[in-house]
Amino acid sequence: AQSVTQLGSRVSVSEGALVLLRCNYSSSVPPYLFWYVQYPNQGLQLLLKYTSAATLVKGINGFEAEFKKSETSFHLTKPSAHMSDAAEYFCAVSGRGNQGAQKLVFGQGTRLTINP
Amino acid sequence: SQTIHQWPATLVQPVGSPLSLECTVEGTSNPNLYWYRQAAGRGLQLLFYSVGIGQISSEVPQNLSASRPQDRQFILSSKKLLLSDSGFYLCAWSSSGGTDTQYFGPGTRLTVL
Numbered sequence: 584a585q586s587v588t589q590l591g592s593r594v595s596v597s598e599g600a601l602v603l604l605r606c607n608y609s610s611s612v613p614p615y616l617f618w619y620v621q622y623p624n625q626g627l628q629l630l631l632k633y634t635s636a637a638t639l640v641k642g643i644n645g646f647e648a649e650f651k652k653s654e655t656s657f658h659l660t661k662p663s664a665h666m667s668d669a670a671e672y673f674c675a676v677s678g679r680g681n682q683g684a685q686k687l688v689f690g691q692g693t694r695l696t697i698n699p
Numbered sequence: 700s701q702t703i704h705q706w707p708a709t710l711v712q713p714v715g716s717p718l719s720l721e722c723t724v725e726g727t728s729n730p731n732l733y734w735y736r737q738a739a740g741r742g743l744q745l746l747f748y749s750v751g752i753g754q755i756s757s758e759v760p761q762n763l764s765a766s767r768p769q770d771r772q773f774i775l776s777s778k779k780l781l782l783s784d785s786g787f788y789l790c791a792w793s794s795s796g797g798t799d800t801q802y803f804g805p806g807t808r809l810t811v812l
Contacts, residue, residue: 615799617800619803624787624806624808625805625806626789626803626804626805626806627743627789627791627803628803629800629802632799632800634799673742673743677799684731684748684749684750684756684793685731685793685799685801686733686745686748687745687799687801689742689743690742691741691742692742
């Protein structure tokens with residue numbers, strides 16, 4: 584079974600500062616890992632995903648994440664925060680459901696606030 | 700390109716009333732389809748998923764049901780809504796060809812009074 588833990592339900596950074604959102608996973612098989620972003624009253628948008636290729640994954644909007652197997656982590660970073668980055672961020676790990684459907688197990692989310 | 704639609708966008712219903720939320724996907728064939736619920740201040744809970752017409756897997760026992768009458772249509776229903784059914788309902792699709800990324804619709808905000 585898979586599980587995800589996002590450390591910190593709320594993170595606040597200043598505009599221009601480093602963004603670091605933490606995600607640790609548990610998986611009995613090699614995982615696929617994802618970061619999604621959700622703006623208020625909208626659906627989830629894929630930021631980036633790790634599928635066992637390069638361990639450093641670059642995504643949209645300047646975000647990137649590094650897969651560290653030894654630490655079972657997949658932390659999301661951005662060198663310089665923008666006001667538009669304020670949103671809820673979800674980390675997810677893939678599992679396998681019945682009949683081959685991929686199921687995603689989501690963390691509880693981290694709300695990112697950007698201070699001017 | 701693929702697009703996913705949900706309607707209605709918002710819905711206010713009294714307790715005990717029926718529910719029907721619809722999700723459709725364009726630009727792909729035989730997608731895997733998913734229904735999630737997001738309660739206020741909480742994460743995503745997978746409710747149902749489907750790998751084909753008429754094939755529904757339920758994740759959580761509750762008073763909701765799902766149906767897939769057509770390849771790219773996924774419907775979430777209830778005969779009698781409860782207060783606890785309030786939330787943000789998200790539909791998602793993924794390719795049945797082995798890729799795992801899920802793509803989400805815009806969501807439906809349901810308030811049960």
